[in-house]
Amino acid sequence: MKKSIICLLLVSLAIAQGFDVNNSDLKMIVTLHRHGARIPSSEKLDLKDKAPNSGELSLVGQRQLFYLGQQLNKDYVQDTPLLSAKYNPSEIYYRSTDVNRTIMSAQCLLAGLYPAQSGDQIPDDILNNKKELLDVNFKLRGNTPVNQIADKFPIQNGYQSIPIHVVERSRDKILLGYGDTCPEEEKWNPENQQSEDWKRITSEFKDQIQRFATIFKLDATKLDLYTVYNYMDIIIAQQYENSQNIPAEYQNDAQLQFDMEILYNLRIHLSLYKTPLQKRTTVTPFLNNLVQVLSDKVSNPKNKLKGYFLSAHDTTVNMVLQGLNLTSWECIEQSFMKTLPKGTFCNFSPTRYGANLIVELRQDKATTKNFIMVRYNGEYQMICDQTTQYCDLDEFKNRVANFVVPNYDEICNPDTTEKPLYSSSNYLNYSILAVIISAFLI
Numbered sequence: 001m002k003k004s005i006i007c008l009l010l011v012s013l014a015i016a017q018g019f020d021v022n023n024s025d026l027k028m029i030v031t032l033h034r035h036g037a038r039i040p041s042s043e044k045l046d047l048k049d050k051a052p053n054s055g056e057l058s059l060v061g062q063r064q065l066f067y068l069g070q071q072l073n074k075d076y077v078q079d080t081p082l083l084s085a086k087y088n089p090s091e092i093y094y095r096s097t098d099v100n101r102t103i104m105s106a107q108c109l110l111a112g113l114y115p116a117q118s119g120d121q122i123p124d125d126i127l128n129n130k131k132e133l134l135d136v137n138f139k140l141r142g143n144t145p146v147n148q149i150a151d152k153f154p155i156q157n158g159y160q161s162i163p164i165h166v167v168e169r170s171r172d173k174i175l176l177g178y179g180d181t182c183p184e185e186e187k188w189n190p191e192n193q194q195s196e197d198w199k200r201i202t203s204e205f206k207d208q209i210q211r212f213a214t215i216f217k218l219d220a221t222k223l224d225l226y227t228v229y230n231y232m233d234i235i236i237a238q239q240y241e242n243s244q245n246i247p248a249e250y251q252n253d254a255q256l257q258f259d260m261e262i263l264y265n266l267r268i269h270l271s272l273y274k275t276p277l278q279k280r281t282t283v284t285p286f287l288n289n290l291v292q293v294l295s296d297k298v299s300n301p302k303n304k305l306k307g308y309f310l311s312a313h314d315t316t317v318n319m320v321l322q323g324l325n326l327t328s329w330e331c332i333e334q335s336f337m338k339t340l341p342k343g344t345f346c347n348f349s350p351t352r353y354g355a356n357l358i359v360e361l362r363q364d365k366a367t368t369k370n371f372i373m374v375r376y377n378g379e380y381q382m383i384c385d386q387t388t389q390y391c392d393l394d395e396f397k398n399r400v401a402n403f404v405v406p407n408y409d410e411i412c413n414p415d416t417t418e419k420p421l422y423s424s425s426n427y428l429n430y431s432i433l434a435v436i437i438s439a440f441l442i
């Protein structure tokens, strides 16, 4: 009897939680992506070398993001008509970190999403009768005029220009919440490096590091997580550039490459998202912003936004992946050691160039309930309680509210937000504290 009631309860719960994706309206997507391949910092395996243009988005990187844009066009313009085929300023918001390669990545993605000649043309009346309006009357130094293009599109070949917003790095809490806006990371990082976890994980990768050192003729005794990470940063970028400098022994060993990439990713987590406080603090501005963007879409009928795009880094993608419980250094280590408990969800694949997360905001047509689905590199993820690909928006909001810290700035800048020690009110507090403590002593 009891059992059947519980069964019934479970079944009705499942129905209540179940959303029908095929009977839902897609309202908005929030997309976060990493930049494309970048120019390696060195052509050799030299950590001190600074190659010209290192760090900039490479030609391959430009194509990667352009292609991603074309694929998003297929999914969100053609197959599911969410975004208009023509660029519409009130539908799209794009923000990038203030870094050349991420800004360029955003431009490349947009060129794929809104292909050349998809936009509007200049009215015939202007082209035929008021051509002088197309000229701002710039006074050339010489006498040879520059001819107007023949296109009816504003820009040659119908290129579609779209704004990309940036916030200076020192204020970019949403995308770089682990960065300059959180000086406390400078204290957390060295503490993490001294931790037992850091030492244990380094030793778990002992064989890989040894083999890596042999192949690349490096001194294994001088390789720690930091230096391995820096070498890998060069090698990965080189693989997308010209792999001539990379020994065949490494290129032919897919398993070693994969393990080393996992180590690379682990280093990011062990530095930036290691302690529970770090995990919550760094992603707080991002999650708060995400919830705000989703909530406003749901509650404000005038909100026309349909695509909210963010261009950033692997560190940002990892920050959000862990904030959504899709990964953590603990589960990456367990996956590597093959000790991950059965049924535990862990996304331990490396966040390669162009890695992307898409949060889809949907409304169930039958119940009108709002829910979200999350795609990582296109694949739907298990979210919230990790048993389904759907999460009720209100439940998601509750989970975020319970996860984020209420005082990011205070945690990240304790020195500047601290009150003067001997202000009168603090003095009062300290005297109360002294009384309480002496009471305990007696």
Ligand SMILES: *[C@@H]1O[C@H](CO)[C@@H](O)[C@H](O)[C@H]1NC(C)=O
Residues within 6 Å of the ligand: 020, 021, 022
């Ligand atoms: C939704 O439709 C797709 C394609 O038609 C199908 O593969 C999928 O199983 C459907 N999902 C559900 C939950 O019905």
Ligand SMILES: *[C@@H]1O[C@H](CO)[C@@H](O)[C@H](O)[C@H]1NC(C)=O
Residues within 6 Å of the ligand: 055, 099, 100
């Ligand atoms: C970005 O571009 C500017 C201007 O061309 C250049 O000075 C700078 O070094 C580039 N790289 C970065 C990482 O900002």
Ligand SMILES: *[C@@H]1O[C@H](CO)[C@@H](O)[C@H](O)[C@H]1NC(C)=O
Residues within 6 Å of the ligand: 323, 324, 325, 383, 384, 385, 396, 399, 400, 402, 403
């Ligand atoms: C992540 O996991 C924690 C601990 O199980 C849980 O409290 C939190 O709600 C989860 N967050 C999300 C977004 O699912």
Ligand SMILES: *[C@@H]1O[C@H](CO)[C@@H](O)[C@H](O)[C@H]1NC(C)=O
Residues within 6 Å of the ligand: 425, 426, 428, 429
């Ligand atoms: C005591 O300290 C708390 C926390 O810093 C502060 O909110 C409160 O105003 C202080 N109390 C007095 C009496 O000033």
